Amino acid sequence: MRQQFTPNRHPLRSAIRFFSTSALIVAGSGLLSSALHAAPRIIEEVIVTANKKAESAQDVPLSISVVGADFIQESGLSDVGEITRYIPNVSFDSSLALYTSITIRGFGTPPLGVGFEPSIGLVIDDVPYGRSTFAQDAVFDIDRLEVLRGPQGTLFGKNTLGGVLNFHTMDPTSEPEGFIKFGHGENIESNNVEGAISGPIFGDNFLGRLAFRYNDADTLEYNSTRDEQQTQEDKAVRLKLSWFLSDTLTANFTGLYAESLTKGYTQSLFIASDRSMRVFREYDPQTEADAYDQNTSTDAPTRSDREVKAASLSLIWRPDELMGITAPELTTIASWSEVITPYSLDVDYSPVPLVAFNEPPKGNPYTAEAIEVRLAGGLDAPFDWGEGMDFVVGVFAQESTNDVFQDIDVSLNGLIAFARAGAIVQNIQLPFDPLLIDLPISLPDLIPGIIERERYISATQSTTQSFAIFSQFNWILTDRLTATAGIRYGEDESEGSSYSRVAAGASISGGSLNQSDFSAPNLKNKETNVSPKLAFNYEITPDVNVYVNAAKGFKAGGFDPAPLNDNNLTYKGEETLTYEAGIKSRLLGGSLTLNMAVFDSDVKNLQIRTFSGVTLTTFNAPESSSQGAEMDFFWLPPIDGVSLAGSLAYLDAKYDSFTEGPPLFTSEQNQTQDLSGKPLPYAPRWSGSLSPRWEFPLFGSADLLGSVRMNISYTDERYLDSDIDPNTLQDAVTRTDIGLGLRSESSDWSVNFQARNVTQEQDAVLILDQPLIPGNYTKTPHPDQTTYQLDFRIGF
Structure with missing residues (x-):
């Protein structure tokens, strides 16, 4: 019998309580403001580039959220995951560099997708990046983050199935300026x-900006087996140059180098049987199954590093007139990027020396070279219908290479220990541990060293060439009605090879890992796609717009990265069709922006990456869907210094048809399960945030300002693995962060204090089966302690 979705809490009730409290705060502030009869304050217009041109966010006919530098700076945010916590229907995780994942409206990049193309587009300073891990390099010296929800294939290309994270970093300035910020964290x-x-x-025509970041931290995790503290080190530098070659021609250059070093892995035992714990404690008496006690017990060296190099050069020509086009802008962008993610992992997540991933010799490099040429401008209205038209047309070409290599060591003595602990070894599970006693020391090695270890290697190399032609036209039919039509034609052609083999001699443990020797030297995949878009935007009043749109998105298929067998060497491309309707408004005299949207998305062949308890496998879910609604607002009530921001999202994302989905890992070793009708993983039904802030003069001085702020975020329960195992259901979480600030209005210095997770909520990123042992689980937790941070910033 198929298991049914049975939540162990009441998420709707929790959401109602949370948002009822939020509504009371809003209503209470409104009553107070009405009583004061103060003049309304005006929210500044937010400019975005969602349509490859600068325009007001309120005029863009799609669901978009913008997080600016002020909020990021005051809240002490230096991680994309912390920023997206306050954006409806968006989640981001980079707890491990090679497994970075993003989801929007339930669709996104699988968290176990090393070497996997993303399903959410990533653009930094108008340059697309082909791996989600590049996102962390945009957070320092940041200007703003624009989150575009829904397919963005027309202008941003493939791999934008669920949306786009569009980052903008600070540009060079015409006047000398700068800043430096120091921060210290506790807990x-x-x-x-x-x-x-x-x-x-040089003069006024050649400008530059040099930005840098350095962070050195001890994580909360301590490895008792190896007697070492887990640490992180991160550094990055970015150079931006702008050269005004003439009144009409500008050249921009960006160069980036970033490096992060992470020792340790926060995946800890979460559920483990008494039988397993008895065996594990023979190797480390401090082993436990509490993912939140800041202790882990793994024997092999574990680290996850990342090295990024990127450069781009753009030429922007803005002649006064070109072939009858008004305000023409011809942009050419050439870019190159590379990310290397060397790692070594203890993937049995135990103190038993069983399975270890050794560092790949090349570090799993991904490189991409791309060029885009586009022309934007205005035209007269076709057939003299309407008031005019603006457009973007262009071409895009890219070549990317991807190299994923796995080097796996297996200890046969460790395999014996795991068999005692309840593992399935060679398709056999011992009904009990033959040694039903606690041993004060480790068992002697039963198999001599010369034959005790087995080594497996697997790899996938691929090269992809992509080409696209795109266009989008905004037809201003009346002073209130605008129609948008766009289309993109793309081709993706990939060639590659995969293999897996036992590195020396025959294999004893290969059957337990589902490993088999194979070679597939001539993998090929070619796909073409047409992604159209149609939208209408109607201005009801000068401050209220309504819109509807329909758009398709596409992500090409590919080759399974470094598989241990040839059961699933390739996976299909995925495609979505999304309908959306929304309203964007500026109310209360311009002091309140309120935006709402509803959407309906259907996806064919959704790409799912899952861990079966033995190995990683890529599946295609034939039919999936996502329906829901989202709202965000920003309000400046007529109380000096007070502001209130918030968001609310509802999401119903599920597998519609997935009769051969990834199975639950049990002793029966089923090959598939029917997941039709089950919710998609990593997709909470309700989510939201509320961020009140009050800034006030201190000691009667207009120059010295203090501030108090609170960021509250709610995330409903959701499954944290693709097989929708009930044991991977994460409870709903309401997290509260509190901040205090002090700044000078004239001297450009500030001090900010943050207390995060003051309610000590227990949240997590990922829950996986422990390899080989049915019923045991591991978890990647967020810290459940309150953490503190103090930042001092001075500008000059």
């Missing part, structure tokens, strides 16, 4: 520094 011991210097280099 997660950390020290960080960030800074930038900007201004003219």
Whole structure:
């Protein structure tokens, strides 16, 4: 009998309580403001580039959220995951560099997708990046983050099935300026520094900006088996140059180098049988199954590093007139990027020396070279219908290479220990541990060293060439009605090879790992796609717009990265069709922005990456869907210094048809299960945030300002693995962060204090089966302790 979705809490009730409280705060503030009869304050217009041109966010006919530099700076945010916590229907995780994942409206990049193309687009300073892990390099010296929800294939291309994260970092300035920020954290011991210097280099026509970041931290995890503290180190530098070659021609260059070093892995035992714990404690008496006690017990060296190099050059030509086009802008962008993610992992998540992933010799490099040429401008209205038209047309070409290599060591003595602990070894599970006693020391090695270890290697190399032609036209039919039509034609052609083999001699443990020797030297995949878009935007009043749109998105298929067998060497491309309707408004005299949207998405061949308890496998779910609604607002009530921001999202994302989905890992070793009708993983039904802030003068001084702020975020329960195992259901979480600030209005210095997770909520990123042992689980937790951070920033 198929298991049914049976939540162990009442998420709707929790959501109602949370948002009822939020509504009371809003209503209470409104009553107070009405009583004061103060003049309304005006929210500044937010400019975005969602349509490859600068325009007001309120005029863009799609669901978009913008997080600016002020909020990021005051809240002390230096991680994309912390930023997206306050954006409806968006989640981001980079707890491990090679497994970075993003989801929007339930669709996204699988968290176990090393070497996997993303399903959410990532654009930094108008340059697309082909791996989600690049996102962390945009957070320092940041100007804003635009989150575009829904397919964005027309202008941003493939791999934008669920949306786009569109980052903008600070540009060079015409006047000398800069800043430096120092920070210190407690409970997660950390020290960080960030800074930038900007201004003219040669005259007024050649400008530059140099920004950097450095962070050194001890994580909360201590490895008792190896007697070592887990640490993180992160550094990055970015150079931006702008050269005004003439009144009409500008050249921009961006160069980036970033490196992060992480020792340790926060995947800890979460559920483990008494039988397993008895065996594990023979190797480390401190082993436990509490993922939140800041202790882990793994024997093999574990680290996850990342090295990024990127460069881009753009030429922007803005002649006064070109072939009858008004305000023409011809943009050419050439870019190159590379990310290397060397790692070594203890993937049995125990103190038993069983399975270890050794560092790949090349570090799993991904490189991409791309060029885009586009022309934007205005035209007269076709057939003299309407008031005019603006457009973007262009071409895009890219070549990317991907190299994923796995080097796996298996200890046969460790395999014997795991068999005692309840593992399935060679399709056999011992009904009980033959040694039903606790041993004060480890068992002697039963198999001599010369034959005790077995080594497996597997790899996938691929090269993909992509080409696209795209266009989008905004037809201003009346002073209130605008129609948008766009289309993109793309081709993706991939060639690659995969293999897996036992490195030396025959294999004893290969059957337990589902490993088999194979070679597939001539993998090929070619796909073409047409992604159209149609939208209408109607201005009801100068401050209220309604819109509807329909758009398709596409992500090409590919080759399974470094598989241990040839059961699933390739996976199909995925495609979505999304309908959306929304309203964007500026109310109360311009003091309140309120935006709402509803959407309906259907996806064919959704790509799912899952861990079966033995190995990682890529599946295609034939039919999936996502329906829901989202709302965000920002309000400046007529109380000096007070502001209130918030969001609310509802999401119903599920597998519609998935009769051969990934199975639950049990002793029966089923090959598949029917997941039709089950919810998609990592997709909470309700989510939201509320961020009140009050800034006020201190000691009667208009120059010295203090501030108090609170960030509250709610995330409903959701499954944290693709097989929708009831044991991977994460409870709903309401997290509260509190901040205090002090700044000078004239001297450009500030001090900010943050207390995060003051309610000590227990949240997690991922829950997986422990390899080989049915019924045991591991978890990647967020810290459940309250952490503190103090930042001092001075500008010059």
